[in-house]
Amino acid sequence: MSVAARPQLSHLRALESEAIHVMREVAAEFERPVLLFSGGKDSIVLLRLAEKAFRPAPFPFPLMHVDTGHNFPEVIEYRDRRVAELGERLIVASVQDSIDAGRVVEETGPRASRNRLQTVTLLDAIAEHGFDAAFGGARRDEERARAKERIMSFRDDFGQWDPKNQRPELWNLYNGRINKGEHVRVFPLSNWTELDVWEYIDAEQLEVPSIYFAHEREVFRRDGMLYAISPFTELIDGEEVFSDTVRYRTVGDMSCTGGVLSKAETLEEVVLEIAATTITERGETRADDRVSEAAMEDRKKAGYF
Amino acid sequence: MTLDLLRFTTAGSVDDGKSTLIGRLLYDSKQVFDDQLAHVAEASERRGGEGTLDLALLTDGLRAEREQGITIDVAYRYFATPRRRFIIADCPGHQQYTRNMVTGASTADVSVVLLDARRGVLEQSKRHAFISALLGIPEMVVAVNKMDLVDYSEDRYAELRAEFEGYAEKLDGVKTITYIPLSALNGDNVVTRSAQMPWYDGPVLLDHLENVEVAYDHPGEKPARFPVQWVVRPSNGDGDYRGYAGQLASGALRRGEEIAVVPSGGRSRIAAIDTFDGQLEEASAPMSFTLRLEDELDISRGELICHPDEAPSVGRELRADICWMATDLLRPGGKYLLKHTSRTVTAVIDGLEDLLDTHSLERIEAPTEMGLNDIGRARLRTSAPLAFDPYSSNRRTGSFILIDESTNATVAAGMIAQDASTARAD
Ligand SMILES: Nc1nc2c(ncn2[C@@H]2O[C@H](COP(=O)(O)OP(=O)(O)OP(=O)(O)O)[C@@H](O)[C@H]2O)c(=O)[nH]1
Ligand SMILES: [Mg+2]
Numbered sequence: 001m002s003v004a005a006r007p008q009l010s011h012l013r014a015l016e017s018e019a020i021h022v023m024r025e026v027a028a029e030f031e032r033p034v035l036l037f038s039g040g041k042d043s044i045v046l047l048r049l050a051e052k053a054f055r056p057a058p059f060p061f062p063l064m065h066v067d068t069g070h071n072f073p074e075v076i077e078y079r080d081r082r083v084a085e086l087g088e089r090l091i092v093a094s095v096q097d098s099i100d101a102g103r104v105v106e107e108t109g110p111r112a113s114r115n116r117l118q119t120v121t122l123l124d125a126i127a128e129h130g131f132d133a134a135f136g137g138a139r140r141d142e143e144r145a146r147a148k149e150r151i152m153s154f155r156d157d158f159g160q161w162d163p164k165n166q167r168p169e170l171w172n173l174y175n176g177r178i179n180k181g182e183h184v185r186v187f188p189l190s191n192w193t194e195l196d197v198w199e200y201i202d203a204e205q206l207e208v209p210s211i212y213f214a215h216e217r218e219v220f221r222r223d224g225m226l227y228a229i230s231p232f233t234e235l236i237d238g239e240e241v242f243s244d245t246v247r248y249r250t251v252g253d254m255s256c257t258g259g260v261l262s263k264a265e266t267l268e269e270v271v272l273e274i275a276a277t278t279i280t281e282r283g284e285t286r287a288d289d290r291v292s293e294a295a296m297e298d299r300k301k302a303g304y305f
Numbered sequence: 306m307t308l309d310l311l312r313f314t315t316a317g318s319v320d321d322g323k324s325t326l327i328g329r330l331l332y333d334s335k336q337v338f339d340d341q342l343a344h345v346a347e348a349s350e351r352r353g354g355e356g357t358l359d360l361a362l363l364t365d366g367l368r369a370e371r372e373q374g375i376t377i378d379v380a381y382r383y384f385a386t387p388r389r390r391f392i393i394a395d396c397p398g399h400q401q402y403t404r405n406m407v408t409g410a411s412t413a414d415v416s417v418v419l420l421d422a423r424r425g426v427l428e429q430s431k432r433h434a435f436i437s438a439l440l441g442i443p444e445m446v447v448a449v450n451k452m453d454l455v456d457y458s459e460d461r462y463a464e465l466r467a468e469f470e471g472y473a474e475k476l477d478g479v480k481t482i483t484y485i486p487l488s489a490l491n492g493d494n495v496v497t498r499s500a501q502m503p504w505y506d507g508p509v510l511l512d513h514l515e516n517v518e519v520a521y522d523h524p525g526e527k528p529a530r531f532p533v534q535w536v537v538r539p540s541n542g543d544g545d546y547r548g549y550a551g552q553l554a555s556g557a558l559r560r561g562e563e564i565a566v567v568p569s570g571g572r573s574r575i576a577a578i579d580t581f582d583g584q585l586e587e588a589s590a591p592m593s594f595t596l597r598l599e600d601e602l603d604i605s606r607g608e609l610i611c612h613p614d615e616a617p618s619v620g621r622e623l624r625a626d627i628c629w630m631a632t633d634l635l636r637p638g639g640k641y642l643l644k645h646t647s648r649t650v651t652a653v654i655d656g657l658e659d660l661l662d663t664h665s666l667e668r669i670e671a672p673t674e675m676g677l678n679d680i681g682r683a684r685l686r687t688s689a690p691l692a693f694d695p696y697s698s699n700r701r702t703g704s705f706i707l708i709d710e711s712t713n714a715t716v717a718a719g720m721i722a723q724d725a726s727t728a729r730a731d
Contacts, residue, residue: 011310011390013592020593021552024534028606028647052581053593056546057539140381144366147380150408163367164377168404168630170411170718172552173644173706177713191392193383283340293348294368 012200016049019188021172022151023053026133026186029176033061033133033186034126036305037090039071039079040251041197042137042189044206047086049188062089064134066122068114069096070232070253078209093125110234113256113287119304123159126183133176135186136305141193143282145297151190157181159303185305194249194281195274202267211248212270214262218243223287225258249274249281256287312392313514314410314442316433317419319398322450324376326419326489326510327395328360333496334511336384337363360489364395375399379409388515400429403436403678404630407718410437411704414519415444417510422455422486426468432663432678434469435476439626439680439720441700443480444517445473448510453488457501462486475666478697483517485510527590528615529556530694530702532646533608537595548579548595549604551647554701557589558596558610565613566604567692572613573598607648609692609702617692617702623685624658624722626696627675631709631716635675635683641716643687645705651688652707658682682722696720 026033035050037043050059065079083090095117098104103124104117126134140147150166152174167175176184189197201208218229220239227233229241232255246259247270264270277284292298315323328345331337337345341363348371349359364380365371376397384391394409410416416437420430437445447469455461466484473482485494486505493499494509508516530553537548558564562575578585579595588594596610604610611617629635635654643652660672660681668682675681696703707717 014310017552017591017593021534024550024552024593025647028535053535053550054537055581057537141383144364144380147364147366147382148378164369166378166405168408168706168715168718170408170706170715171700171704172412173704175644175706175708175713175715177642177708177710179713191381191383278339280338280340283338283344293344293371297366297368 012196012203015192015196016052016200018172018191019049020053022174022186022188023049023135025174026135026152026176027054027060029174030133030184032129032131033135034064034091034129034131035059035061035135036137037063037065037079037083038137038251039065039075039082039209040137041201041208041212042139044082044208045189045192045197045200046135046137047082048204048206051086059088061135062091064091064093064125066093066118066125067095068118068253069094070114070230070255072209072211072228072248072251072254074211075209075251078207082207091125091129093121095121097121098124110236114253115256116299119159119299119302122305123303126159127181131183132178133184133186135188137189138187138305139189139192139194139197142280143296145294145300149187149190149300151187152176153185153187154178155183155185155303159183161185161300161303163297163301195271198267198271198274202271205267209251211251214245214247214265216243217246217259219246219259225285225287226261227258228254230254248285250285252286258285258287260284310390310392311415311514311517311519312394312413313415313417314394314413314437315396315417315419316406316410316437317398318421318424318427318429318433319375319400321398321419321421321424321430322489323398323417323419324361324364324380324395325359326417326448326450326487326495327382327393328363329489329492329495330393330511331363331382331384332360333492334384334386377402378405386511386515391514398429398433400432400678403432404628406433407436407440407628407630410440410442411718413437413440413442415446415514415517416442417446417448419448419450420465420469422449422451422461422465425465426472428664431472434473435661435663435666435680436628438476438478439628441478441696441720443478444519445479445482446510446513447482447484449484449486450489452486452493452502453491457486457493457499459502459504462505472666483507483513485513527555527699528617529558529611530554530617530699531558531596531610532648532702533604533606533610534647535606536604546597547601548597549610550593550595552593553588553590554646555590555699557587559587560585563613564598564610565616566602567609567611567616568619568690569604569608571600571602571604573600573602575599607646609646611692617694619690619692621687621690622655623687623691623693624724625683625685625705625719626722627681627683627707628718629675629677629679629681629716630718631714632677633709633716635679635717636673642708642710643685643705643719644708645691645693646702648689648691650691652685655684655686658684685719693721695723697723
């Protein structure tokens, strides 16, 4: 049988196919996977990929959101709507509950954030539900430590990542063998860039939370970033509140995620803006990465997303 | 036609300048974001003093890597030019991290092997070139780096090129080797043509990467191989639906075609090719989709669907090249889990046929064991049959990994030999 040369699969469809393959491998080889859904753009893409991998059947895993209590209300509203639309089960693991139970201690002061606390809530929830694999939307283009991580990334029974001793990952043959108490994190979007994600959202016409589009908001400037006024932010002397047109490139806590000045009101405009940007999404919007040279590596070692 | 998405990897001995080269490639093609560059500048100055810009820090992102000034694990970087998108795997050169290099190289279409113009063709350069060839990477670039340290000497370049050519004659599987003299540090012949080496009239590195044709340009032109990953059987009302989900490893499938299921041996026709976006008349590699068949067959994960007249070999005995990645020794009689496509079985090492000296490329017959980073040929027997092709004709259905059940570690990469099961010596 001879097959005529056919057009190449576009790079987005090639990335999509690779990600679907990864999701099915995990569904087949693990007993209790979970998909971490934050309502952000990357996990929105994960949900679409799960539909492509498993429909017409329901997903072979629940969704889980680690809710810091400091989220943008627009994102929580979107999260619940999307989950209802899909008819899938959502588990909410609450950082507030971890604080109330004395598992973590809330930071104080105007720069306090619940970012670090999430790790404990996440690991507790993984242990409580006995999850052995957790899908995350992290991408290698986001940050230098993430650039080093495997698609299927092993976590020991303390939830720790050991970047100096990762399992070889050959071809597309994933080794999902673990002992009880250990788990893996799985990143189907490892090889996607931020631009790929937006082009895909546009191609698939996926709905995203409204904060990804330009809107008027009360903000103040700190460390070169524009933060939203919210019940979770305290102004420091001299900081002034003003109104401007911003959008968000990443979805994190209101306390540590900056907005960017933007006029992009549609998916096409967002794609154009991202294609032209000269600064990375985390560099532009996340205070949590600026703590030290290896801030992300250190958090990941401790079990962060 | 050239590929939309090209994956390439770096290879070569420690300190030959692989990470610096990738940094230079990204920097000179203006693919470094402002904040990344600011960070790298700051981190460079902290280590090297004012005015230093160590472009290797664009990929050497781990704390331990920066402390030691070496690469420990693969860094993946992404960039695009108007011609192509690239996925770069920047690999470590240090012998201790060979398995990480194999990880980065296993998915590459092009391997860029660096030589240090002063130090020449080292043992480790050869080992990495050999591994690239063994992994079936069809295109090799030999980048003779640090030309600035040898006064951009044409003679030195010619000497190294001749030496490498002598070695490469014995490498199987590499289609073309392209030699480029460059300086990653100064950017000569990386993205822009060097004024220092007017005697060189070949392509600069980026040009070459943008234009090189790889076999993967036509992944559809091979026999169809569809390993079943997952059976879609909704329990929520859609009671009759039974679909076989997977990613087409090679070739193409059409609705209505007759298919065979191996190793179990069933036959049927394709009733539908389902995707979330609707049904397809035809699908080609590397698409993921779900097949429905006309007949009710008992097919589970690990079976492979193909055309009846182009079926792969089926058997429980294999000969394969093994890259051994564990400190524990590999010995005849050893028992491991073997993962091949979507099937995991138990495998016993029946015998070791030879061990390769990557320096001389000579084969040492009948070794008693293999140690960390050794490459050799072994005979294996599996607890259940596998449906496989030689690695040289199909990377997906010709590769496997071995897992040590007591540690769960991935201990070997396996590549099934051409004469896979014919020459068993018993
Ligand atoms: N003079 C000169 N030095 C170079 C050149 N390229 C790299 N170097 C230097 O060589 C040293 C090693 O460079 P790296 O890029 O870290 O080497 P590597 O091959 O990535 O090393 P590993 O990843 O650890 O195997 C650094 O000090 C570089 O600055 C070059 O073209 N000329
Ligand atoms: Mg390096």
